[in-house]
Amino acid sequence: MSYDQTKMEELITKVLDFTLTSHTQELKTLDFQAHANLLLAAKKSQAIADFLTDCTIISTNPQDTCYFIASKVTIQAGNFPLVDLSVQITTPEQRNYQQLTPATLNFLTAYLLEKHLMPDPFEIA
Structure with missing residues (x-):
C-alpha cells in the first residue's frame, strides 16, 4: 500500500x-x-x-552487555515453517534479564536470515 x-x-x-x-x-x-x-x-x-x-538499552554498555540467543525452527505439515528467535540481555546496571521486543526480534531474524547466520526454514523444509 x-x-x-x-x-x-x-x-x-x-x-x-x-x-x-x-x-x-x-x-x-x-x-x-x-x-x-x-x-x-x-x-x-x-x-x-x-x-x-x-x-x-543495548548501546548503553556495549562491552559489558551479555546476550543469550536461542533460535528454533518449527516445521509442520501443511503450514509455513516458522523461525522463533529469543534474545535475552543483561547489563551491569540491570541484573534482571530483559527480553527484546517483537519489533527488534523481527529485525534481527530478517538480518540473520539474510546474512545466512541462521538456517532458512524454507531450505530445511
Missing part, C-alpha cells in the same frame, strides 16, 4: 492527535479504510519506538 506525501502527513498528524490527546471523536468521522490505516500507522509507530528503546 503506498501513500502520497500529503495523505501520509495527514495520517501522521491524526496518529499524533489520537495518541497525545485521545480525541476519539475524530475516529467516528473516519471511514473503515482510514480507521484501518490509522491503527496500522499507530502500530508501526509503536514498533519503531520499541526498537529504538531496545537500541538504547
Whole structure:
C-alpha cells in the first residue's frame, strides 16, 4: 500500500492527535479504510519506538552487555515453517534479564536470515 506525501502527513498528524490527546471523536468521522490505516500507522509507530528503546538499552554498555540467543525452527505439515528467535540481555546496571521486543526480534531474524547466520526454514523444509 503506498501513500502520497500529503495523505501520509495527514495520517501522521491524526496518529499524533489520537495518541497525545485521545480525541476519539475524530475516529467516528473516519471511514473503515482510514480507521484501518490509522491503527496500522499507530502500530508501526509503536514498533519503531520499541526498537529504538531496545537500541538504547543495548548501546548503553556495549562491552559489558551479555546476550543469550536461542533460535528454533518449527516445521509442520501443511503450514509455513516458522523461525522463533529469543534474545535475552543483561547489563551491569540491570541484573534482571530483559527480553527484546517483537519489533527488534523481527529485525534481527530478517538480518540473520539474510546474512545466512541462521538456517532458512524454507531450505530445511
